Amino acid sequence: MTKIIEINNLDYSYPDGTKALSGISLDVSEGESVGIIGPNGAGKTSLLLHLNGILDGKGSVKICGLKVENKNLPFIRSKVGLVFQDPDSQLFMPTVFDDVSFGPINMDMPKDKVLSAVEKALGEVDMLKAKEKIAHHLSFGEKKRVSIATVLSMNPAILALDEPTGNLDPKHRKKLIEFINNARLTRIIATHDLDLVLKVCSRVVILDKGRLVSQGASRDILSNKPLLEAHELELPLSLPENQC
Amino acid sequence: MHHFYIDEYSDLESPLHRLDPRVKIITFFSFVLFIIFTSPRSYFTFFLYGCVLCALIGFSRIPWRFVLAHSLVIAPFVLMVAVFIPFLKKGQVAGAYSFGSINLTVTYDGLIVFWNILVKSYLSIICVIIMMASTKFTNFLRALEKMRTPKIFTMILSFMYRYVFVIIDELMEMRQAKEARSIGGTKWFHTKVLANMLGVLFIRAYEQGEAVYLAMCARGFQGEIKTMDRLKISGFDIVFSCIIFAALISIRILAG
Numbered sequence: 001m002t003k004i005i006e007i008n009n010l011d012y013s014y015p016d017g018t019k020a021l022s023g024i025s026l027d028v029s030e031g032e033s034v035g036i037i038g039p040n041g042a043g044k045t046s047l048l049l050h051l052n053g054i055l056d057g058k059g060s061v062k063i064c065g066l067k068v069e070n071k072n073l074p075f076i077r078s079k080v081g082l083v084f085q086d087p088d089s090q091l092f093m094p095t096v097f098d099d100v101s102f103g104p105i106n107m108d109m110p111k112d113k114v115l116s117a118v119e120k121a122l123g124e125v126d127m128l129k130a131k132e133k134i135a136h137h138l139s140f141g142e143k144k145r146v147s148i149a150t151v152l153s154m155n156p157a158i159l160a161l162d163e164p165t166g167n168l169d170p171k172h173r174k175k176l177i178e179f180i181n182n183a184r185l186t187r188i189i190a191t192h193d194l195d196l197v198l199k200v201c202s203r204v205v206i207l208d209k210g211r212l213v214s215q216g217a218s219r220d221i222l223s224n225k226p227l228l229e230a231h232e233l234e235l236p237l238s239l240p241e242n243q244c
Numbered sequence: 245m246h247h248f249y250i251d252e253y254s255d256l257e258s259p260l261h262r263l264d265p266r267v268k269i270i271t272f273f274s275f276v277l278f279i280i281f282t283s284p285r286s287y288f289t290f291f292l293y294g295c296v297l298c299a300l301i302g303f304s305r306i307p308w309r310f311v312l313a314h315s316l317v318i319a320p321f322v323l324m325v326a327v328f329i330p331f332l333k334k335g336q337v338a339g340a341y342s343f344g345s346i347n348l349t350v351t352y353d354g355l356i357v358f359w360n361i362l363v364k365s366y367l368s369i370i371c372v373i374i375m376m377a378s379t380k381f382t383n384f385l386r387a388l389e390k391m392r393t394p395k396i397f398t399m400i401l402s403f404m405y406r407y408v409f410v411i412i413d414e415l416m417e418m419r420q421a422k423e424a425r426s427i428g429g430t431k432w433f434h435t436k437v438l439a440n441m442l443g444v445l446f447i448r449a450y451e452q453g454e455a456v457y458l459a460m461c462a463r464g465f466q467g468e469i470k471t472m473d474r475l476k477i478s479g480f481d482i483v484f485s486c487i488i489f490a491a492l493i494s495i496r497i498l499a500g
Contacts, residue, residue, distance in 0.1 A: 049458070077463065084459050086455065092407075107464055150463065151463065
């Protein structure tokens, strides 16, 4: 399988000097679904922000074989669909249509293609009926779904989701899991929701204090109680071992 | 949480709601000009303008209560400006009052100017209310953009419209959190707490702004916000504005 994300020895410190990532090396193959887990402040979001050059640390990040640097950013940003944790940050245009069409228009797609991309993306997350709605009038679950549509419309190769199930009710969470499972993209998901990881990711990476401390098949890592507890995590509730 | 929306009734179904926002802006702006350039003594003309506006409100199906309540919002401002005019304008005296050593005289000319300001501002604000209440704010912005309003201006309005409710929500949540822990305390203490809350709100708004900028960059933003033009002027729009213009012109000709 071709490698779609290649991260090599990535270091990043925030402007105030706090070390966010140190010596991260990680490869992700095309079509793979990878979960990034770890305690609060482990560096999960910072790692995602490096995938399309929002943050620029030391070391190298390559997407589809291209180095993440200024001259490649337009291409890379069209390939990496990054969905932020807070839908109020993700949805900044006045209407759902404007938001979902924002990416495609920036990619200079012709008008008819923008329209069809918006329809398709909203259809995939089952939000077509909200096309003309104002973002503030949507429920939290709807906002999350529209947030995903805003990057799907750009036809990305990689879907990077930051805490996708945070604050979602069980029904919408279930729908989102179905959606992630059915998406034929490379998926990289930073989350605390270990049950979600168990359901949708084939591989798991544990970050702690900015370091990549362990990685492996989801079932192996997520059933390793001592390892999880050493990094302030716990066994997913849906594991058979964890059920009374 | 429940908010008051500027375009609360913009989802109603009516001929007025279906109008292209550009046509609506031009028509209502012209209506305001007609009102402004009417002589203050043409009482019948004002009455007819009022009738046209009432007919438009009826057509638009916007509740009368909403229009009336919102038309009163500007009353204090107009009154504040206009209330002294009858006393200051020189001319034939209509009445004189004295309070101790203060003598006030009201002149006929002054009263006419007072009436002029009141009636024109009231009719104009009704025009604006009908236009804004029957148009989705987003469409209104799109129309402004199409009519060559500077992009920076429409973008500021658009972000404001998107985030003002988010910020109000945050303020309401903070207030609830404060109420939940407020037992006693002096008035001065609560005022200080409010000042702190506003400070926090500023910081949060700033942080939200940064997060939004990152989200914009992640979706290919390169310094210029591009939006798609989806407005279309139909035959109905042209017919509507012709009818309004014909009505306004005939009112001017017939009623002077």
